[in-house]
Amino acid sequence: TDGVFCASDMIALGFMDTLRSAYRVRIPEDISVIGFDDVPLAAKIGLTTLHQDPFNMGENAARKMLSVMSGKTPKPLHETLQAQLMMRETTAFID
Secondary structure, three states: OOEEEOOOHHHHHHHHHHHHHHHOOOOOOOOEEEEEEOOHHHHHHOOEEEEOOHHHHHHHHHHHHHHHHOOOOOOOOOOOOOOEEEOOOOOOOOO
16 A cells, blocks of 8 residues: 545544554655644644635535525535645655
């Protein structure tokens, strides 16, 4: 395995701790680890992660909910919000 993408930064942190302590796996030399959420701790420990804008997500959700509450169908019904990859020290670069 070249790398693992975890469902959240907190899962990634626990996964990395287990790899290092129980299996003596070196990160990123042996395996790359990427999290999701970009919690403040991620930057402090150098975790590569996907950053989302929670305020934008909340604003969009509130707008859609107000639309539904007024009897309208929100437009667009579905949308994809941008996420930004925050490259840090838990990811190896492959040439």
